[in-house]
Amino acid sequence: xxxxxxxxxxxxxxxxxxxxxxxxxxxxxxxxxxxxxxxxxxxxxxxxxxxxxxxxxxxxxxxxxxxxxxxxxxxx
Amino acid sequence: xxxxxxxxxxxxxxxxxxxxxxxxxxxxxxxxxxxxxxxxxxxxxxxxxxxxxxxxxxxxxxxxxxxxxxxxxxxxxxxxxxxxxxxxxxxxxxxxxxxxxxxxxxx
Numbered sequence: 001x002x003x004x005x006x007x008x009x010x011x012x013x014x015x016x017x018x019x020x021x022x023x024x025x026x027x028x029x030x031x032x033x034x035x036x037x038x039x040x041x042x043x044x045x046x047x048x049x050x051x052x053x054x055x056x057x058x059x060x061x062x063x064x065x066x067x068x069x070x071x072x073x074x075x076x
Numbered sequence: 077x078x079x080x081x082x083x084x085x086x087x088x089x090x091x092x093x094x095x096x097x098x099x100x101x102x103x104x105x106x107x108x109x110x111x112x113x114x115x116x117x118x119x120x121x122x123x124x125x126x127x128x129x130x131x132x133x134x135x136x137x138x139x140x141x142x143x144x145x146x147x148x149x150x151x152x153x154x155x156x157x158x159x160x161x162x163x164x165x166x167x168x169x170x171x172x173x174x175x176x177x178x179x180x181x182x183x
Contacts, residue, residue: 011110012106012107012109012110013106015106015109015110015113016105016106016109016110018113019102019109019110019112019113020102020103020109022102023097023102023103026093026097027093027094027097030089030090030093031090034086034089034090035086035090053103054109057105057106057109058106060105060106061106
């Protein structure tokens with residue numbers, strides 16, 4: 001992976017992390033207000049989910065060049 | 077019956093929020109996430125302008141910062157690591173200079 005490509009991937013990771021954290025926070029707030037009587041734990045849960053999704057996406061993005069891709073042909 | 081109506085409303089609201097998040101690509105891969113941020117950045121200034129016109133007050137002009145952290149990051153890392161790597165040598169030199177100065181004072 002070239003340095004330029006790595007830089008682009010890291011930029012994408014950062015942007016995606018911000019989006020996922022924001023989405024997790026937003027959905028956590030909605031669920032907290034609607035279902036869970038404005039407790040804090042759904043917000044924390046949503047933030048955690050967002051963080052986890054962002055981490056997995058970054059991991060997949062950075063590992064992608066090193067994975068062996070397998071093309072499975074469907075039997076016609 | 078009223079309880080069921082309230083539950084149905086809550087499920088609709090929560091399900092709607094979840095669907096909107098999924099449909100706008102907030103829960104997808106990293107490519108989609110970075111596209112969403114790009115769209116939001118592009119849509120933010122016109123939205124702010126519209127709201128300002130609607131409420132009828134003027135926001136002060138946003139100060140233009142000539143410094144871009146993204147471009148300065150690499151040079152910042154380079155300078156920090158250079159300083160760290162030459163740190164012990166520089167500290168040694170300054171210590172020697174200080175000791176020499178004290179010796180000269182003591183003479």
